[in-house]
Amino acid sequence: xxxxxxxxxxxxxxxxxxxxxxxxxxxxxxxxxxxxxxxxxxxxxxxxxxxxxxxxxxxxxxxxxxxxxxxxxxxxxxxxxxxxxxxxxxxxxxxxxxxxxxxxxxxxxxxxxxxxxxxxxxxxxxxxxxxxxxxxxxxxxxxxxxxxxxxxxxxxxxxxxxxxxxxxxxxxxxxxxxxxxxxxxxxxxxxxxxxxxxxxxxxxxxxxxxxxxxxxxxxxxxxxxxxxxxxxxxxxxxxxxxxxxxxxxxxxxxxxxxxxxx
Amino acid sequence: xxxxxxxxxxxxxxxxxxxxxxxxxxxxxxxxxxxxxxxxxxxxxxxxxxxxxxxxxxxxxxxxxxxxxxxxxxxxxxxxxxxxxxxxxxxxxxxxxxxxxxxxxxxxxxxxxxxxxxxxxxxxxxxxxxxxxxxxxxxxxxxxxxxxxxxxxxxxxxxxxxxxxxxxxxxxxxxxxxxxxxxxxxxxxxxxxxxxxxxxxxxxxxxxxxxxxxxxxxxxxx
Amino acid sequence: xxxxxxxxxxxxxxxxxxxxxxxxxxxxxxxxxxxxxxxxxxxxxxxxxxxxxxxxxxxxxxxxxxxxxxxxxxxxxxxxxxxxxxxxxxxxxxxxxxxxxxxxxxxxxxxxxxxxxxxxxxxxxxxxxxxxxxxxxxxxxxxxxxxxxxxxxxxxxxxxxxxxxxxxxxxxxxxxxxxxxxxxxxxxxxxxxxxxxxxxxxxxxxxxxxxxxxxxxxxxxxxxxxxxxxxxxxxxxxxxxxxxxxxxxxxxxxxxxxxxxxxxx
Numbered sequence: 001x002x003x004x005x006x007x008x009x010x011x012x013x014x015x016x017x018x019x020x021x022x023x024x025x026x027x028x029x030x031x032x033x034x035x036x037x038x039x040x041x042x043x044x045x046x047x048x049x050x051x052x053x054x055x056x057x058x059x060x061x062x063x064x065x066x067x068x069x070x071x072x073x074x075x076x077x078x079x080x081x082x083x084x085x086x087x088x089x090x091x092x093x094x095x096x097x098x099x100x101x102x103x104x105x106x107x108x109x110x111x112x113x114x115x116x117x118x119x120x121x122x123x124x125x126x127x128x129x130x131x132x133x134x135x136x137x138x139x140x141x142x143x144x145x146x147x148x149x150x151x152x153x154x155x156x157x158x159x160x161x162x163x164x165x166x167x168x169x170x171x172x173x174x175x176x177x178x179x180x181x182x183x184x185x186x187x188x189x190x191x192x193x194x195x196x197x198x199x200x201x202x203x204x205x206x207x208x209x210x211x212x213x214x215x216x217x218x219x220x221x222x223x224x225x226x227x228x229x230x231x232x233x234x235x236x237x238x239x240x241x242x243x244x245x246x247x248x249x250x251x252x253x254x255x256x257x258x259x260x261x262x
Numbered sequence: 263x264x265x266x267x268x269x270x271x272x273x274x275x276x277x278x279x280x281x282x283x284x285x286x287x288x289x290x291x292x293x294x295x296x297x298x299x300x301x302x303x304x305x306x307x308x309x310x311x312x313x314x315x316x317x318x319x320x321x322x323x324x325x326x327x328x329x330x331x332x333x334x335x336x337x338x339x340x341x342x343x344x345x346x347x348x349x350x351x352x353x354x355x356x357x358x359x360x361x362x363x364x365x366x367x368x369x370x371x372x373x374x375x376x377x378x379x380x381x382x383x384x385x386x387x388x389x390x391x392x393x394x395x396x397x398x399x400x401x402x403x404x405x406x407x408x409x410x411x412x413x414x415x416x417x418x419x420x421x422x423x424x425x426x427x428x429x430x431x432x433x434x435x436x437x438x439x440x441x442x443x444x445x446x447x448x449x450x451x452x453x454x455x456x457x458x459x460x461x462x463x464x465x466x467x468x469x470x471x472x473x474x475x476x477x478x479x480x481x482x483x484x
Numbered sequence: 485x486x487x488x489x490x491x492x493x494x495x496x497x498x499x500x501x502x503x504x505x506x507x508x509x510x511x512x513x514x515x516x517x518x519x520x521x522x523x524x525x526x527x528x529x530x531x532x533x534x535x536x537x538x539x540x541x542x543x544x545x546x547x548x549x550x551x552x553x554x555x556x557x558x559x560x561x562x563x564x565x566x567x568x569x570x571x572x573x574x575x576x577x578x579x580x581x582x583x584x585x586x587x588x589x590x591x592x593x594x595x596x597x598x599x600x601x602x603x604x605x606x607x608x609x610x611x612x613x614x615x616x617x618x619x620x621x622x623x624x625x626x627x628x629x630x631x632x633x634x635x636x637x638x639x640x641x642x643x644x645x646x647x648x649x650x651x652x653x654x655x656x657x658x659x660x661x662x663x664x665x666x667x668x669x670x671x672x673x674x675x676x677x678x679x680x681x682x683x684x685x686x687x688x689x690x691x692x693x694x695x696x697x698x699x700x701x702x703x704x705x706x707x708x709x710x711x712x713x714x715x716x717x718x719x720x721x722x723x724x725x726x727x728x729x730x731x732x733x734x735x736x737x738x739x740x741x742x743x744x745x746x747x748x749x
Contacts, residue, residue: 075479132431139427140414146511148551153414156476157428160410163468164432170461171435175442228512236507239517242536242703266600273585273596280625281587336585344549345583349600350573482569 026205270359
């Protein structure tokens with residue numbers, strides 16, 4: 001029953017403060033750059049989304065990658081530790097948020113090109129499938145069951161993820177290529193340097209944001225686990241005391257105690 | 263491992279033979295799905311024929327959910343899960359056996375549904391080799407994936423609702439690929455169906471490996 | 485007399501069960517909270533204690549179903565903390581659940597269980613005959629049997645498999661008198677062939693007549709034992725081996741009569 005060293009006053013620390021400030025600075029810069037980008041003819045304002053949409057997608061995939069890696073480390077006996085399980089769970093939650101944001105920004109971005117809110121673009125469809133898979137993973141983690149049972153099941157699912165992503169990617173890609181629809185990718189092709197700069201700054205900023213969120217969420221989970229661990233010593237003592245306290249006490253029969261009744 | 267797999271597959275199929283759940287409940291359900299599609303889409307405007315491949319595979323997908331649910335419901339009676347653990351059977355063998363039994367049932371259902379699609383929708387089946395290969399490879403993938411997700415959800419109180427939530431997104435690529443392959447076989451596709459069959463094969467391999475490696479730990483932890 | 489350290493002193497001295505401060509958790513609840521127990525091969529041990537004391541948990545731990553997270557737990561030479569699975573082929577558990585498939589017939593169930601455990605078909609017919617299952621009941625689906633009949637089928641599985649360690653959780657419950665006699669006979673035969681039997685039971689008379697030793701468990705720990713000097717492998721320096729003696733029947737009966745009084749260690 002190893003205990004992780006955790007800050008006892010909330011989940012902040014020097015690390016998170018530094019990360020947080022950098023992330024904040026990065027995001028502010030990203031938005032500034034994004035808003036300062038010139039409009040393109042086809043897409044008007046929306047092309048500025050290049051600053052954040054690809055970054056959101058990148059972070060989502062990064063988060064899923066962390067889930068897979070942590071799940072693998074948990075399953076391998078030599079490196080098995082509660083930490084990996086908690087990390088996977090924390091990262092999966094953040095992945096869900098970023099996947100959803102990717103879908104929303106992608107949909108907004110696609111509207112001027114397609115005229116509708118959703119047109120089954122290959123990338124976005126893949127993102128949608130992954131979001132569904134991620135939600136399933138999170139549902140699995142919340143099911144009432146023994147901790148170890150839940151952790152192993154989630155970990156197995158987590159390890160399958162990369163293979164799923166690859167297969168799904170090809171399936172969806174080939175599917176859409178049959179129809180030669182324009183995709184968001186095409187929309188990004190003919191943009192100049194300022195756009196690319198904004199995109200990369202966006203990558204960096206949101207990755208920092210992810211790291212900050214991950215550390216906080218992970219520590220929160222650790223604190224919860226620690227709370228439960230400390231209950232074990234109490235439970236052991238109570239259990240042993242059962243021998244004397246929890247016995248049924250048969251009722252005393254009054255007619256025996258007070259003599260026979262007429 | 264193979265001996266244990268054969269033993270478990272035999273046991274599951276024998277149980278099916280006695281209880282006839284697949285033949286009495288899942289098969290009518292599958293046909294019912296086809297009929298309901300006809301109600302939803304207009305049979306007279308050729309929509310059904312054009313969509314026949316996709317509708318077929320959706321019906322197969324839903325039926326596979328039921329087949330997997332049934333496969334694990336059998337193990338849920340009176341501590342049978344503990345019984346499996348105590349039995350001394352190799353968990354990888356149990357996985358292969360269960361997946362094989364589900365696959366056999368699915369193949370039977372696919373034959374039935376194939377007939378249904380021809381009769382009810384007027385679909386025209388060319389390319390028999392492609393049709394059959396697609397069915398075989400997809401079925402292996404569906405069965406393997408179904409049993410993997412089945413054991414992930416098994417023994418949990420919310421099993422019935424969790425299983426579809428986990429399985430359907432994961433089976434999406436099978437639906438995609440199998441439908442495209444069948445469209446080619448039905449004369450509607452534009453490309454060779456064989457690359458889709460390859461993708462289906464990759465899918466099947468992934469889940470068979472996942473099941474063989476993962477079934478042990480999953481069966482163990484409660 | 486114990487032999488020199490490290491030597492094998494004969495099969496009868498081999499420890500079937502060896503627990504030292506074993507802790508086993510059900511979720512966060514410590515079902516076993518520090519169990520110390522030694523059982524030699526060939527012994528018949530009665531496990532008694534109040535409801536919720538940990539009898540079922542101890543049996544399940546011996547079968548490798550319940551993970552032991554602290555202390556020492558060795559069953560038939562297998563270290564349960566390293567690998568819970570390998571011991572299962574050598575163990576037969578008769579629990580509250582019967583592990584039978586409802587849709588299959590009696591003979592199909594028994595045959596499946598026997599084949600699955602890798603045991604041969606040899607004792608199958610005999611086991612079924614002894615438990616009265618080879619007549620009309622043979623081909624009946626288990627779902628149509630009464631609870632007592634299902635228990636008999638589960639018992640037949642264990643008899644046919646003939647494992648080294650028998651773990652019986654309230655085996656007499658639900659059985660009629662004839663079946664109870666059969667159970668007792670079967671248990672005695674198994675012990676005579678060298679199997680170790682641990683049974684948890686509230687049936688004092690029958691169980692103490694059967695068992696040579698009574699162990700009381702409460703609050704997840706062993707609190708009383710009619711044969712407290714442990715029989716251990718000679719390499720364990722902590723305890724000397726006891727002299728061979730006949731099962732202490734009078735002391736066991738006296739213990740049972742006093743079962744309301746619990747000695748807390």
